[in-house]
Amino acid sequence: MKITGYKHELLDKYMSEITSRVAAESGIPSDRYHFGKLVLQSLKDDPDFLMQTDGGTGESETNGSVLKRSIRCVACFKKLGLKIGDVIILMGANNLDQAIPFYAALFEGIIIAAIDKTLGVSELNDVFSANKPKLIFCQGDKVQDAKKALELAGGDGRVISYDRSPDTISFSDMMEIYGEDIDVKDYKAADFDPEETIALVVATSGSTGLPKAAILTHKNITVSSTYFGSFGKKFPRITKCSLIVSPLQWLSALIHYLVGPIFQYSRLQTSAELTTEHIFDMINKYRPTLLISSPPTMITLLKEAETKECDFSCFEIVFLAGSAVSDHLKATLQSRAPNTQVVNGYGMSEIGGIVFFPYDVPLSSCGKPFAHMQYKLMNVETGEEVKEPHKIGELWVKAPGGVRGYYNYPLETAEAITKDGWYKSGDLHYRDEDGNYYFVERLKLLLKYRNHQISPVELEEVIQKLPGVLHVAVSGVPDPDCGELPIAFVVPRPEADITEKDVKNIVKENLTDTKLLRGGVVMLKELPLLPSTKLDRTKLKQWAAAFAKKN
Structure with a gap:
């Protein structure tokens, strides 16, 4: 069955314009996939744009401020001896400082590993043993655990506290001691091969087994992650403001840190505890227009909204992602926000973004194929490709730049990726006569x-x-x-x-x-x-x- 993949002409035109501009300025053709340089250019383009707001403190920051601080952080990295391919760990709350080492690392080819800030010493030891981080950014109450785990892992990294801690240097002190005031016009991001240079190692959910970290190169992100913007009608500003209700280690938060600057929308996050009441307060006060939520979180929000005031009508689009989405849940949310587009956001950490175009499809569908990816369904018993509609098979995909597997997990990588580059998702799907895909179940479940x-x-x-x-x-x-x-x-x-x-x-x-x-x-x-x-x-x-x- 031949299905034509979805191609978003406006998105492709916009991305072609910005990537070509970056490559032309540097004179390096491959820089069209250097995600750090794309972010750098985007921040320069509109320095007065409000990039991020902390709903817990009310503080906010512009592109220009974030860019200036990120470049100062680059100087810190260099004085502390970090180089291309080194790893930094981000395990703090969603405060305004978290974005600074994030973007500095993208500029310089340093690998970002965002992890769960609640992990204990034993779990941190496992992560540090695999990732060998040079810098670990955390809250003050986790400094001792991070230091103990680093010692157990035999690492030589340093721990930096976002807030004040008697046990280590703070982030603000690091920026003061090691940073330099570099003119934005004079700064040039590091040169490297974006097809091979790792940008992120992204936590998999661990919902059916031990969590691993998926490898995403700069090219992976540039191609796959930017297709998150495929709901856009106008470019570059596809929406006004996203609300983040998950920690940074999950793709549902990472995607906003990555593509927010590219598509010029603000990010509303919080360093405070993410209670239902706090989420409602942020929705009612700031009126965000974009949300990615897991089904369990949305069910809880809708249930609490029966007795507490929350106006969901501000949302232009809500992605329900992370697990199976029932028609009942979509209908319930739609009844609370009739003008909101509610979609199944089927994504994969291993791909770095959404896998299907999820708009204008039947209610239960997770979307149509994208033109930039390849798809097939495989019979798990016979190993043969399923070509008929309404027949269930395991979803296999290929993405531009290749699926790279799991960081320092060679056996798991070999099991997940075929010799000719197909990634075996472990998810069962079927498709209808029109090429719409439907999630059935995790194969392991x-x-x-x-x-x-x-x-x-x-x-x-x-x-x-x-x-x-x-x-x-x-x-x-x-x-x-x-x-x-x-x-x-x-x-x-x-x-x-x-x-x-x-x-x-x-x-x-x-x-x-x-x-x-x-x-x-x-x-x-x-x-x-x-x-x-x-x-x-x-x-x-x-x-x-x-x-x-x-x-």
């Missing part, structure tokens, strides 16, 4: 009851329709005779009075006998979530096994 494969997502969508259900997650109870028995973990709404029988009955009324909840139903106050707000499927499996032993 499929349950096997006797000889039948069961999708937890399918069960979850049915149970979610039961009045009184706030959140639901389905896993499998190990069984020596049958393989796995489906078990539902349900979080009822506070006022609801639903029973195990109610949950089992709605499944029985809507699905076949093989999909019945033979593993049982467990009522919870909350589901286990990862820092990305994705469902922690690994912990669910542990709970399911523990439940089986008790019963």
Whole structure:
């Protein structure tokens, strides 16, 4: 089945203009893929534009200020001995300082690894052992943990605190001691090969296993990440302001740090604790126009909005991403914000952006193919390509610049990428006659009851329709005779009075006998979530096994 990939002519024209201008100025043709130089040029183009606001403190900063501080940070990096290919760790709150080493690293070919700021010593040791960071930027309360982990990892890096700490130098002191006032007009970003030079190592979710860090080169970002702007109708300013509700290590936040300067929209973030009340305050006060949210977060926001004031109508577009998106959730959000475009934002850390064009497609679809990527569905049992519509297969993709795999994880990289460059996503999809793709399930999450494969997502969508259900997650109870028995973990709404029988009955009324909840139903106050707000499927499996032993 031949499907023509989507091509956004206005986006391509704008990116061609800015990349050509950068390459012409430097005289280096490959600089059209040097993402640091693209950001540098974008910040120069409009120095008075408001780039970032901290909703926790009310402070804000312009492009010009960010650029000047980032160039000063470059001088710090050089005096501290950092060079192309070295790694810095960012593990702070979303304060205004976090962007400064971020952009300085992009300018100089230094690898950025943003990680979870709540990690303990043992987990930090694992990260530092793999990444060998030269500088670690964190909050004061994590300095001791970072130092201990660095010592365990045998590293020679330095720890810098965003705020004041008696145990190390602060970020402001670093900038004062090692920085230099360099005229913006005189600064030139480092020259390197953008196709081979790593820009970021991006945390994978770890929702089905141990987290890894996906490699993204400057060329990967320039091509794939900028297609996030494919919803734009006018360029360069595709929207007014994005609201960030996830930490920097997740693509849903990283994408705004990357393409915000390119597409000239402001970034609203917060260094404060990200409570529902705080999110509502920021929405009502600043009126952001763009949001990327996980489905669990959006479900919680909509539920709280039933009793607390929040006007979602400011959003022009909301991406629901990170896990399966139900039609019910999209419809509920649409009812609260009728003029907002609500889309499935199917993305991958390994690609560095969204994988499909998600606009003007059927409700359940995650989008159409992009023209700059290659796609195919593979039968997981036969290894043959699935070419017929409505037949399920594992999604394989190829992206410009290649998918590079996982940083210092060669075995996992070899398992995920074929010799001819196809990345095996681990996600099951099908496509319709018009080339629209539909997410089915994570391959690793499929349950096997006797000889039948069961999708937890399918069960979850049915149970979610039961009045009184706030959140639901389905896993499998190990069984020596049958393989796995489906078990539902349900979080009822506070006022609801639903029973195990109610949950089992709605499944029985809507699905076949093989999909019945033979593993049982467990009522919870909350589901286990990862820092990305994705469902922690690994912990669910542990709970399911523990439940089986008790019963």
